[in-house]
Amino acid sequence: MTNESLSDFPLALEGDNMPMVSFRKVTKRYGDLVVLDSLDLDVAEGEMVTIIGPSGSGKTTVLRMLMTLETINDGVIYVDGKPLTHMPQGDRLVPASNRHLRQMRSNIGMCFQHFNLFPHMTALENCMEGPVHVLGLSKKEARERSEELLEMVGMADKRNQHPSRLSGGQQQRVAIARALAMRPKVMLFDEVTSALDPEVIGEVTNVIRRLVTEHNLTMLMVTHQMGFAKDISDRVCFFYGGRIEEQGTPDELFGNPQKERTQQFLSAVKEAT
Amino acid sequence: MSYFEFLSQYGDRLASGTLITMLLTVLSALLAIAIALAMGLMRLAPNALIRGIATVYIEIFRGTSLLVQLYWIFFVLPLFGITLEKFTAGFVAVGMNLGAYGAELVRGAILSVPRGQWEAALALNMSPAKRMLRVILPQALLIMLPPWGNLMIELLKGTALVALIAVADLMFQAKQINGSTFLSAQTFGTALIVYYILARFMITPFMRWLERFMTRKLGRA
Numbered sequence: 001m002t003n004e005s006l007s008d009f010p011l012a013l014e015g016d017n018m019p020m021v022s023f024r025k026v027t028k029r030y031g032d033l034v035v036l037d038s039l040d041l042d043v044a045e046g047e048m049v050t051i052i053g054p055s056g057s058g059k060t061t062v063l064r065m066l067m068t069l070e071t072i073n074d075g076v077i078y079v080d081g082k083p084l085t086h087m088p089q090g091d092r093l094v095p096a097s098n099r100h101l102r103q104m105r106s107n108i109g110m111c112f113q114h115f116n117l118f119p120h121m122t123a124l125e126n127c128m129e130g131p132v133h134v135l136g137l138s139k140k141e142a143r144e145r146s147e148e149l150l151e152m153v154g155m156a157d158k159r160n161q162h163p164s165r166l167s168g169g170q171q172q173r174v175a176i177a178r179a180l181a182m183r184p185k186v187m188l189f190d191e192v193t194s195a196l197d198p199e200v201i202g203e204v205t206n207v208i209r210r211l212v213t214e215h216n217l218t219m220l221m222v223t224h225q226m227g228f229a230k231d232i233s234d235r236v237c238f239f240y241g242g243r244i245e246e247q248g249t250p251d252e253l254f255g256n257p258q259k260e261r262t263q264q265f266l267s268a269v270k271e272a273t
Numbered sequence: 274m275s276y277f278e279f280l281s282q283y284g285d286r287l288a289s290g291t292l293i294t295m296l297l298t299v300l301s302a303l304l305a306i307a308i309a310l311a312m313g314l315m316r317l318a319p320n321a322l323i324r325g326i327a328t329v330y331i332e333i334f335r336g337t338s339l340l341v342q343l344y345w346i347f348f349v350l351p352l353f354g355i356t357l358e359k360f361t362a363g364f365v366a367v368g369m370n371l372g373a374y375g376a377e378l379v380r381g382a383i384l385s386v387p388r389g390q391w392e393a394a395l396a397l398n399m400s401p402a403k404r405m406l407r408v409i410l411p412q413a414l415l416i417m418l419p420p421w422g423n424l425m426i427e428l429l430k431g432t433a434l435v436a437l438i439a440v441a442d443l444m445f446q447a448k449q450i451n452g453s454t455f456l457s458a459q460t461f462g463t464a465l466i467v468y469y470i471l472a473r474f475m476i477t478p479f480m481r482w483l484e485r486f487m488t489r490k491l492g493r494a
């Protein structure tokens with residue numbers, strides 16, 4: 001990206017209606033393949049936004065970029081008003097230093113499709129790892145915080161089990177507790193129920209549902225569970241070909257989709273279930 | 274002379290040689306592990322210079338003969354002002370050589386830890402050093418233990434070469450006894466058996482135990 005095009009972007013976002021997350025003309029390419037095409041997306045503080053769409057539409061890439069697991073080719077992402085993978089230098093933005101990245105990353109937590117719990121640590125140790133070794137909390141504080149969260153996700157009685165002894169649903173609940181233990185402002189859920197057996201999906205969605213109703217977290221979720229998305233989202237974005245084809249409240253998008261591609265996708269999903 | 278007479282007469286010397294061999298094995302193993310960890314990690318460094326140093330080290334010590342390396346360390350280094358006592362030269366040569374093989378085991382094991390583990394550690398905002406030390410290495414350790422067992426047996430057998438610079442190990446004692454008695458079958462037969470026993474009944478069970486211990490520690494039992 002040229003410095004000239006970066007000068008089009010503000011150094012920081014301010015104001016009363018400042019979004020918690022803001023994608024500004026963000027493009028992601030793998031060689032010739034354009035995964036995200038000049039994406040604009042704002043997520044307000046406390047908002048729950050669900051991303052749906054066919055595979056290859058760039059849904060997961062949105063979350064992975066926010067977690068800084070992917071670089072971006074063009075555009076700027078702002079989190080809590082500050083540029084995520086850029087930093088201000090003088091009157092323009094330059095690629096962020098590792099220090100800036102680590103500072104920004106502390107705002108964001110993520111849960112993965114395959115849980116990615118650390119297999120050599122118990123459920124409790126998984127949750128305490130970040131608070132102790134990243135945030136610098138004392139073991140006692142970290143334990144209290146972690147036990148509270150494991151309690152919330154209904155995993156307190158399994159706290160001393162290693163992940164290999166837990167079912168998929170249980171592992172995912174621990175993974176949610178582990179991410180929350182870092183007290184992020186933004187939580188990302190990347191197809192967190194896709195690798196689960198149907199009968200345990202409910203225990204994970206119930207935890208997320210509780211988060212939505214009881215906490216003022218900003219959340220972005222990629223899912224194939226249309227019913228769940230409809231239930232808990234403030235807004236649903238339908239991705240197609242690296243762009244937002246259509247977005248709206250769940251009632252609007254699921255009840256009365258305007259675009260042909262959205263209608264096709266939703267009816268195809270309906271047929272499959 | 275019966276074999277028992279042979280053993281009662283020369284058993285002491287063979288036993289002291291065996292002790293030296295065991296000591297050499299332990300010391301070169303420790304050196305090999307340290308070098309393997311350092312070089313294996315350096316091979317994965319983002320910095321090209323650091324990667325280059327490790328690559329050159331591994332190429333040299335893996336690509337040339339252990340015996341030649343031993344002679345270099347013992348006979349050639351003194352010409353550059355570095356004189357090592359022969360016992361030291363012995364375990365340093367073996368350790369540096371096997372460390373080069375071990376470095377590739379370390380690198381391979383680190384790379385075979387699932388990508389999701391790196392990503393989860395990054396998502397927790399762990400520093401690169403913490404990611405490696407607290408998340409990746411413990412898992413890589415378990416992956417690389419079985420091939421390390423192999424390498425340890427190689428290392429034990431490799432120590433026999435130090436007899437050629439007159440370190441009084443098992444092989445050296447066997448050669449000496451053979452030179453004065455010409456009881457080749459008895460001396461080298463005994464040496465053969467002792468090496469086998471060390472490998473089969475000490476190193477292998479120890480590595481198996483270590484595997485079980487680590488498996489349990491990592492909660493995979």
